[in-house]
Amino acid sequence: MASKLLLIIVFIFDLVAFGLAVAAEQRRSTAKIVPDRDENYNYCVYDSDIATGYGVGAFLFLMVSQITIMVASRCFCCGKPLKPGGSRACAVVLFIICWVCFIISQACLLAGSVENAYHTKYRTLFVENPPSCETVRKGVFAAGAAFIFFTSIVSKFYYINYSSARESFQPYLGGETGVGMGTYK
Numbered sequence: 001m002a003s004k005l006l007l008i009i010v011f012i013f014d015l016v017a018f019g020l021a022v023a024a025e026q027r028r029s030t031a032k033i034v035p036d037r038d039e040n041y042n043y044c045v046y047d048s049d050i051a052t053g054y055g056v057g058a059f060l061f062l063m064v065s066q067i068t069i070m071v072a073s074r075c076f077c078c079g080k081p082l083k084p085g086g087s088r089a090c091a092v093v094l095f096i097i098c099w100v101c102f103i104i105s106q107a108c109l110l111a112g113s114v115e116n117a118y119h120t121k122y123r124t125l126f127v128e129n130p131p132s133c134e135t136v137r138k139g140v141f142a143a144g145a146a147f148i149f150f151t152s153i154v155s156k157f158y159y160i161n162y163s164s165a166r167e168s169f170q171p172y173l174g175g176e177t178g179v180g181m182g183t184y185k
Contacts (some may be wrong), residue, residue, distance in 0.1 A: 021145035094157050
C-alpha cells in the first residue's frame with residue numbers, strides 16, 4: 001500500500017504552501033499616489049513587499065511536494081508495469097488532473113509574485129494624469145491557494161491508486177521462452 005510517511009510529508013509541504021499562498025493574498029502590496037514636496041510631480045508609494053516572498057515560498061513548497069510524489073511514483077511512466085483495472089485507470093486520470101491543477105496553481109503564484117514585485121517607477125507632472133500605481137489584482141494568490149488545495153487532494157489520491165495498482169500486479173513468470181505447443185497433437 002501507499003507509504004504513510006510519504007503522504008504525511010507531502011501533506012505538510014502542501015499545508016505550508018497553502019498557508020503561504022493565503023498569507024500572500026492577505027499581504028498584497030497596495031499603493032497610493034503622493035505628490036512631491038514642491039507638488040510638481042506625483043509618484044506611487046508602495047507598502048510592504050512581503051507578499052512576493054510568500055508567493056515564491058508557496059511556489060517552491062508546492063514544487064517540492066509535486067516532485068516528491070512524482071519521484072515516489074516514478075512519474076507514472078517508469079518502473080514495473082501496473083495491474084490492469086480500476087486502480088490503474090483512476091491513477092491515469094488523477095495523474096492528468098494533478099498536473100493540470102499543479103500548472104494552474106504555479107502559474108497563479110508566479111504571476112502574482114511577479115506582479116506584486118513590480119512597482120511603477122515613473123512620475124508625472126501634477127497637471128497631467130496621475131501615474132498608474134499597478135498592484136496585484138485581488139484573488140490571484142487566492143486562486144493559487146485554491147489550486148494548491150486541489151493539487152494536494154488529487155496528488156494524494158493519485159499516489160494511493162498508483163500504489164494499489166503497482167503492488168497487486170504479479171507478472172507472468174512462466175518457464176518457457178517460446179510458443180507453448182505441447183498440448184496440441
